Amino acid sequence: MLERIPAYTDAMLDETGTLSDRVYRHLADRLIAGRFAPGDKLSLRAVSEALGLSIMPVREAVSRLAAEGALEVAPKKAVTVPLMRAAQFRDITQVRIEVEGFAAALACKAATSDSLAGIEAREREFRELSEQAQADLAQAVAANQAFHFAVYRAAGSAELLAIIERLWLRVGPIINLDLRENPERLRLGGAVQAHRACLAAIRENRPDAAREAIASDIGGASAFILSRQRLLD
Amino acid sequence: MLERIPAYTDAMLDETGTLSDRVYRHLADRLIAGRFAPGDKLSLRAVSEALGLSIMPVREAVSRLAAEGALEVAPKKAVTVPLMRAAQFRDITQVRIEVEGFAAALACKAATSDSLAGIEAREREFRELSEQAQADLAQAVAANQAFHFAVYRAAGSAELLAIIERLWLRVGPIINLDLRENPERLRLGGAVQAHRACLAAIRENRPDAAREAIASDIGGASAFILSRQRLLD
DNA sequence: TGCCGCAATCTGTGATCACAGTTAGCTTCC
DNA sequence: GGAAGCTAACTGTGATCACAGATTGCGGCA
Numbered sequence: 191m192l193e194r195i196p197a198y199t200d201a202m203l204d205e206t207g208t209l210s211d212r213v214y215r216h217l218a219d220r221l222i223a224g225r226f227a228p229g230d231k232l233s234l235r236a237v238s239e240a241l242g243l244s245i246m247p248v249r250e251a252v253s254r255l256a257a258e259g260a261l262e263v264a265p266k267k268a269v270t271v272p273l274m275r276a277a278q279f280r281d282i283t284q285v286r287i288e289v290e291g292f293a294a295a296l297a298c299k300a301a302t303s304d305s306l307a308g309i310e311a312r313e314r315e316f317r318e319l320s321e322q323a324q325a326d327l328a329q330a331v332a333a334n335q336a337f338h339f340a341v342y343r344a345a346g347s348a349e350l351l352a353i354i355e356r357l358w359l360r361v362g363p364i365i366n367l368d369l370r371e372n373p374e375r376l377r378l379g380g381a382v383q384a385h386r387a388c389l390a391a392i393r394e395n396r397p398d399a400a401r402e403a404i405a406s407d408i409g410g411a412s413a414f415i416l417s418r419q420r421l422l423d
Numbered sequence: 424m425l426e427r428i429p430a431y432t433d434a435m436l437d438e439t440g441t442l443s444d445r446v447y448r449h450l451a452d453r454l455i456a457g458r459f460a461p462g463d464k465l466s467l468r469a470v471s472e473a474l475g476l477s478i479m480p481v482r483e484a485v486s487r488l489a490a491e492g493a494l495e496v497a498p499k500k501a502v503t504v505p506l507m508r509a510a511q512f513r514d515i516t517q518v519r520i521e522v523e524g525f526a527a528a529l530a531c532k533a534a535t536s537d538s539l540a541g542i543e544a545r546e547r548e549f550r551e552l553s554e555q556a557q558a559d560l561a562q563a564v565a566a567n568q569a570f571h572f573a574v575y576r577a578a579g580s581a582e583l584l585a586i587i588e589r590l591w592l593r594v595g596p597i598i599n600l601d602l603r604e605n606p607e608r609l610r611l612g613g614a615v616q617a618h619r620a621c622l623a624a625i626r627e628n629r630p631d632a633a634r635e636a637i638a639s640d641i642g643g644a645s646a647f648i649l650s651r652q653r654l655l656d
Numbered sequence: 657t658g659c660c661g662c663a664a665t666c667t668g669t670g671a672t673c674a675c676a677g678t679t680a681g682c683t684t685c686c
Numbered sequence: 687g688g689a690a691g692c693t694a695a696c697t698g699t700g701a702t703c704a705c706a707g708a709t710t711g712c713g714g715c716a
Contacts, residue, residue, distance in 0.1 A: 246700050246701065247699085247700070250486045252668095257490055259585065264668090265441055281582050288521070289586075348514060349518045357582075467697080480670070482699090499699075500697065501696085501698085658715105658716090659716085660716095662712095666708080667707080669704105671705105673702080678697065684690090685690085686687105
């Protein structure tokens with residue numbers, strides 16, 4: 191049974207590409223934004239009905255997401271959002287620190303004035319959101335994502351960006367689950383500080399500092415999530 | 424029209440998992456091993472007929488490979504093995520150096536006596552093959568791949584391994600095309616030397632040296648390929 | 657009242673058909 | 687002899703149907 195039907199009831203905004211592509215982007219966006227929780231079950235038929243299509247495009251989209259590890263599909267069983275073990279989360283965190291840190295370092299050299307302005311704007315938005323007394327968590331998650339991807343896009347490497355998107359597809363559900371249950375963490379300001387340091391490093395063209403700032407951002411959030419013991423093992 | 428039908432005529436060895444999974448592994452293995460050249464066209468129907476199945480499992484497999492960038496599928500046009508521009512190849516090379524270098528560094532700390540023995544065996548096999556007067560190129564490519572993945576597997580990170588496999592899926596066709604047309608490069612021994620240095624670094628637990636060795640191996644091969652100007656742009 | 661087992665309903669998988677857009681080869685005309 | 691245009695065969699896309707295994711909840715038994 192589809193446990194989160196409401197997530198599907200809104201229409202797909204995107205209207206370009208094949209139906210499969212649209213369903214893929216629809217589901218991928220929701221995964222990255224943390225609209226699904228680990229363990230959630232989907233059904234091809236339920237999704238296709240909610241979207242007003244046959245199950246074919248949904249099958250292809252789910253198949254792609256499964257290939258990327260963003261969904262799990264066991265033969266004859268319901269498609270699920272993967273649960274993650276603590277060891278796996280530590281593994282993915284170490285990879286994120288290396289890869290996203292590298293992207294931040296690249297961004298120092300490759301950033302244009304345009305992309306720098308974009309990074310600055312995203313930094314400000316996230317900072318202002320987390321300074322609010324009653325912060326909108328969903329908005330904060332989106333703003334955090336926007337800042338990180340502004341940096342990674344500034345690195346100018348399509349390959350790197352694709353790898354990072356795949357990583358976020360996997361951690362999206364966990365990060366969001368954490369933030370939803372621990373809103374106070376936003377107010378501690380670890381992320382704000384790391385973002386500020388990253389921005390400064392890019393401005394001043396100090397690749398090692400940028401790498402370090404992203405590493406501390408990712409490491410801090412991961413340590414917090416692991417300390418909460420909500421993961422398996 | 425299927426241009427390389429012979430590639431499909433042999434049966435699929437693997438008999439576990441769904442048909443889609445088997446077709447996926449079948450095609451992925453062939454891509455990594457360089458059995459396809461950039462620009463090759465496939466047809467869902469031709470592949471499915473050669474494999475004795477309906478087109479459904481092939482569709483899903485191709486769809487997954489397309490999601491990983493290993494195949495390109497434009498609506499209503501034949502599926503193709505992607506052509507790569509020089510800029511794109513440079514980009515992917517820089518990412519490979521960072522990611523595969525990181526894996527080699529990790530392997531220093533994580534290698535067990537078993538995995539080290541495996542790496543040594545693969546190093547020897549590749550060295551002996553490239554010392555032969557009339558080396559079998561296909562075998563040399565396979566041996567090179569075996570050495571690299573022995574190292575990466577020793578790093579003990581499933582996440583990293585998945586990312587690297589995806590990268591090889593993309594560069595497989597290009598690397599092999601290069602080696603097929605320039606057999607003399609094998610005899611120059613750049614790869615053999617890099618492999619030896621990498622093995623020594625892992626033995627002596629020197630992560631930076633291991634990273635450096637892999638970087639020089641990848642960088643050397645890429646520089647050679649780029650100098651040959653067989654890529655677009 | 658609690659547990660076991662069966663049956664209805666769910667799941668993804670695979671095959672087949674219809675369709676529209678693309679490609680390529682052949683014919684025809686210059 | 688060569689080029690332009692048309693047609694026939696090919697392409698992936700999407701829908702629908704059949705099937706076998708998994709799940710779940712209801713009913714009966716202890």
